[in-house]
Amino acid sequence: xxxxxxxxxxxxxxxxxxxxxxxxxxxxxxxxxxxxxxxxxxxxxxxxxxxxxxxxxxxxxxxxxxxxxxxxxxxxxxxxxxxxxxxxxxxxxxxxxxxxxxxxxxxxxxxxxxxxxxxxxxxxxxxxxxxxxxxxxxxxxxxxxxxxxxxxxxxxxxxxxxxxxxxxxxxxxxxxxxxxxxxxxxxxxxxxxxxxxxxxxxxxxxxxxxxxxxxxxxxxxxxxxxxxxxxxxxxxxxxxxxxxxxxxxxxxxxxxxxxxxxxxxxxxxxxxxxxxxxxxxxxxxxxxxxxxxxxxxxxxxxxxxxxxxxxxxxxxxxxxxxxxxxxxxxxxxxxxxxxxxxxxxxxxxxxxxxxxxxxxxxxxxxxxxxxxxxxxxxxxxxxxxxxxxxxxxxxxxxxxxxxxxxxxxxxxxxxxxxxxxxxxxxxxxxxxxxxxxxxxxxxxxxxxxxxxxxxxxxxxxxxxxxxxxxxxxxxxxxxxxxxxxxxxxxxxxxxxxxxxxxxxxxxxxxxxxxxxxxxxxxxxxxxxxxxxxxxxxxxxxxxxxxxxxxxxxxxxxxxxxxxxxxxxxxxxxxxxxxxxxxxxxxxxxxxxxxxxxxxxxxxxxxxxxxxxxxxxxxxxxxxxxxxxxxxxxxxxxxxxxxxxxxxxxxxxxxxxxxxxxxxxxxxxxxxxxxxxxxxxxxxxxxxxxxxxxxxxxxxxxxxxxxxxxxxxxxxxxxxxxxxxxxxxxxxxxxxxxxxxxxxxxxxxxxxxxxxxxxxxxxxxxxxxxxxxxxxxxx
Numbered sequence: 143x144x145x146x147x148x149x150x151x152x153x154x155x156x157x158x159x160x161x162x163x164x165x166x167x168x169x170x171x172x173x174x175x176x177x178x179x180x181x182x183x184x185x186x187x188x189x190x191x192x193x194x195x196x197x198x199x200x201x202x203x204x205x206x207x208x209x210x211x212x213x214x215x216x217x218x219x220x221x222x223x224x225x226x227x228x229x230x231x232x233x234x235x236x237x238x239x240x241x242x243x244x245x246x247x248x249x250x251x252x253x254x255x256x257x258x259x260x261x262x263x264x265x266x267x268x269x270x271x272x273x274x275x276x277x278x279x280x281x282x283x284x285x286x287x288x289x290x291x292x293x294x295x296x297x298x299x300x301x302x303x304x305x306x307x308x309x310x311x312x313x314x315x316x317x318x319x320x321x322x323x324x325x326x327x328x329x330x331x332x333x334x335x336x337x338x339x340x341x342x343x344x345x346x347x348x349x350x351x352x353x354x355x356x357x358x359x360x361x362x363x364x365x366x367x368x369x370x371x372x373x374x375x376x377x378x379x380x381x382x383x384x385x386x387x388x389x390x391x392x393x394x395x396x397x398x399x400x401x402x403x404x405x406x407x408x409x410x411x412x413x414x415x416x417x418x419x420x421x422x423x424x425x426x427x428x429x430x431x432x433x434x435x436x437x438x439x440x441x442x443x444x445x446x447x448x449x450x451x452x453x454x455x456x457x458x459x460x461x462x463x464x465x466x467x468x469x470x471x472x473x474x475x476x477x478x479x480x481x482x483x484x485x486x487x488x489x490x491x492x493x494x495x496x497x498x499x500x501x502x503x504x505x506x507x508x509x510x511x512x513x514x515x516x517x518x519x520x521x522x523x524x525x526x527x528x529x530x531x532x533x534x535x536x537x538x539x540x541x542x543x544x545x546x547x548x549x550x551x552x553x554x555x556x557x558x559x560x561x562x563x564x565x566x567x568x569x570x571x572x573x574x575x576x577x578x579x580x581x582x583x584x585x586x587x588x589x590x591x592x593x594x595x596x597x598x599x600x601x602x603x604x605x606x607x608x609x610x611x612x613x614x615x616x617x618x619x620x621x622x623x624x625x626x627x628x629x630x631x632x633x634x635x636x637x638x639x640x641x642x643x644x645x646x647x648x649x650x651x652x653x654x655x656x657x658x659x660x661x662x663x664x665x666x667x668x669x670x671x672x673x674x675x676x677x678x679x680x681x682x683x684x685x686x687x688x689x690x691x692x693x694x695x696x697x698x699x700x701x702x703x704x705x706x707x708x709x710x711x712x713x714x715x716x717x718x719x720x721x722x723x724x725x726x727x728x729x730x731x732x733x734x735x736x737x738x739x740x741x742x743x744x745x746x747x748x749x750x751x752x753x754x755x756x757x758x759x760x761x762x763x764x765x766x767x768x769x770x771x772x773x774x775x776x777x778x779x780x781x782x783x784x785x786x787x788x789x790x791x792x793x794x795x796x797x798x799x800x801x802x803x804x805x806x807x808x809x810x811x812x813x814x815x816x817x818x819x820x821x822x823x824x825x826x827x828x829x830x831x832x833x834x835x836x837x838x839x840x841x842x843x844x845x846x847x848x849x850x851x852x853x854x855x856x857x858x859x860x861x862x863x864x865x866x867x868x869x870x871x872x873x874x875x876x877x878x879x880x881x882x883x884x885x886x887x888x889x890x891x892x893x894x895x896x897x898x899x900x901x902x903x904x905x906x907x908x909x910x911x912x913x914x915x916x917x918x919x920x
Contacts (some may be wrong), residue, residue, distance in 0.1 A: 174219065174233065176413050177420065178246070182372040186249065187242030190412060192404065194220040200268060200289060202226040202236070209235055222407040224297040244297045247373065249332035260298070260330060262319045268291040275301045275310040297408075298322065300854020327415040327495050329433075333377050339370060376805040378776070378813055384499050385433045387463070388415045389423050389450060391442030394470035398486055402441050402468070405491040418446065423453045436463040437707060438499050441486075448533050448685050451508065451704050453582060456529075466498045466707035466789055473686060475534050475617035479639060480504070482708035484621055501707035503767045505640035507614055508533055509700040511684065515694045516675075522694035523679035531701055532685045537619055538674075539585045539609035540654065542681040546688035552723060565906070583608060588678045591647055593669035605664060607648035612672060615639045619657065624649070626662030634668055642700055643668045653897045654789060672698035729814060730777055730820045733769040733787055769824075774814060782816050786823070 158577040178184075200209040210216040210229045217230045224243050228236055244263035270281040270293035281293050281302070294310050295302035299322030303310035321328050370920075377385075388406050392399035392498050416426045427450075430436060440447045447467055454462055469477035474484050495911045509532050515525045587604050591598045612626060618624045624647050625637045637645055647663040657663070674696040682691045744902070772786045890899040 189221040189243040191391045193218040221402045245773045250335045250337040263297040266291045274304045329411045329617045380433045388439045391418045391446040394442040438465045441468040444476045464503045464705035464707045473620045479615045480619045504708045505703040506706045508701045512697040523690040528687035529684040535613045537611040538682040542683040590675040592673040593667040609649040613645045622657045
């Protein structure tokens with residue numbers, strides 16, 4: 143019995159391995175995955191193996207089971223999701239003892255009640271930081287790598303215990319996991335469902351043959367197959383949950399992106415962490431589009447943020463999830479504007495998730511760029527901008543030429559640009575070289591700028607600007623503030639990123655040099671629309687993406703506003719630790735039967751059906767027959783709820799209808815909260831219409847989901863039940879109903895029935911549930 147419990151929990155190695163292996167293999171037979179598998183061949187509990195140079199870490203299998211005898215020189219792999227380290231040659235042996243990683247989804251075809259309950263994923267640790275959850279003592283840290291297992295910890299909630307009987311007890315193996323301090327941002331595995339590919343039966347295909355042509359049938363089948371996906375999401379809404387979808391761009395910030403991928407997979411569900419180099423953000427956003435209170439964390443530069451915002455525009459999500467920024471790029475001006483800093487400096491990922499959860503949602507203006515090419519004379523240059531939407535700025539002239547040189551050099555030698563410091567040094571050198579060459583000295587002679595009908599060309603030529611910036615956010619060029627302080631310029635409003643106006647600023651070489659020491663440019667205009675005409679090939683950049691633009695006419699106009707997460711200065715809330723209210727614990731559902739004839743007479747109006755049932759308890763006109771009350775868990779699916787209703791049937795000795803087989807196949811894919819919160823109506827094809835000459839008795843059977851016998855008979859005494867009916871009758875006579883908004887007590891007082899009012903005060907005040915039922919009934 144003990145060995146079975148250990149096997150289910152993931153601590154299989156506590157039990158001795160029966161087979162002894164002495165031969166050394168060259169490695170595992172199956173392909174090792176380093177990324178999450180989203181295909182129909184995905185296996186729940188697969189490890190995410192990454193190459194590691196942790197040569198000092200002992201193999202997770204231990205000396206007795208490890209297949210490598212010369213351990214120092216053997217290659218090793220580390221799982222990003224549960225952090226175990228094994229020799230590459232030992233992975234096959236790890237599969238044989240069935241040590242799985244933490245589950246990331248649930249099978250759509252499963253009928254097991256355990257699927258919705260997330261259990262701890264216990265793992266042995268030879269090194270562990272922190273203190274024991276049971277005794278509160280620190281774990282012993284050794285200078286050399288210990289062969290002794292000192293701790294047992296959960297890969298989900300990160301709770302850790304000493305590897306002692308006094309600290310870690312056997313009953314904890316089967317305990318549900320609360321997901322720990324970050325339960326509010328983690329996507330539970332029960333939300334992500336793997337479904338089977340739909341297959342049409344022979345009978346359906348025969349019927350379709352008779353009434354559909356071959357051409358139409360083929361096109362319909364192709365459409366169904368194109369829409370089908372191996373995974374679907376069925377979220378359970380909760381006001382306290384803010385699930386975070388993480389996008390990481392590994393190309394930003396040197397090697398920081400790869401490290402962040404691994405850290406987020408360790409803390410979160412690996413299926414909510416996506417590598418943008420593996421196809422972009424669109425498919426992930428489509429999968430998570432129905433998740434309520436969703437927040438997005440973009441780990442990369444400002445270009446990565448713009449990429450995600452453009453994908454959100456294409457999908458037209460409503461409401462649009464807000465986007466937080468973890469800066470990995472070089473400039474990171476948008477991240478600075480939203481208080482996320484100028485670059486990631488190894489801040490704990492756990493702390494970053496807290497900031498994403500607590501951040502304030504603000505608006506960010508986004509601007510369209512429309513280009514019309516005007517071929518006055520053949521010149522070199524592109525006729526298309528790298529981006530047609532910008533969030534930070536659009537500029538032309540000196541700064542764009544420097545950015546273009548950096549971009550071309552990085553494309554030619556990407557290995558030389560693997561750190562943020564080296565990138566900034568290159569920028570400084572390119573700027574100094576361009577300053578000496580004075581490549582942008584004649585910019586003002588070749589442009590025309592009109593802002594909201596005001597022509598600024600004469601002023602630009604008079605001041606001989608060598609750089610013009612159309613700025614949406616206060617930050618620019620790695621943290622500088624080119625608009626400056628508006629206190630001494632009363633002609634302009636303070637700059638904002640959500641006011642629908644764009645700031646136009648001109649720079650000379652002197653003002654650009656002063657910008658790095660606190661200076662600012664020449665304020666030209668604050669406008670809603672800009673028309674920019676260029677008469678020669680000029681370097682331009684859109685949010686840091688540069689190009690050489692041929693002579694053309696550009697129009698800048700407001701596109702929309704995006705939701706962004708602004709980092710709070712101080713953390714005001716506490717992480718959710720073992721919070722039982724993250725998911726509703728229990729739902730109390732009334733079960734009612736209704737005949738097909740009565741249901742059709744209401745024209746399938748469920749709201750009308752509910753109203754008639756509520757009023758019928760007191761006026762003796764009952765449409766639905768009350769059967770009883772079931773109490774189920776908040777994350778219960780329809781199939782599990784039906785099991786409790788079947789038990790209610792056995793206890794109450796009534797026959798409940800069975801659903802059609804086609805409906806039963808999909809019941810386990812839907813939560814109860816998707817269809818109801820307080821009442822369940824069961825359509826019965828055989829139940830006769832309810833007689834209107836009797837008062838229906840109140841439900842007197844309650845089925846609980848967890849107790850010794852699972853069913854508690856709470857039948858009221860006949861006298862008490864008769865008393866309840868008498869109260870209902872007297873309340874109806876007093877004028878109580880659901881339409882006048884009065885409580886039963888108010889109606890009793892207005893009718894002068896002091897005895898009834900006294901009863902409601904004294905008796906029902908001690909039984910809140912009965913009082914609520916009575917008020918709802920009236």
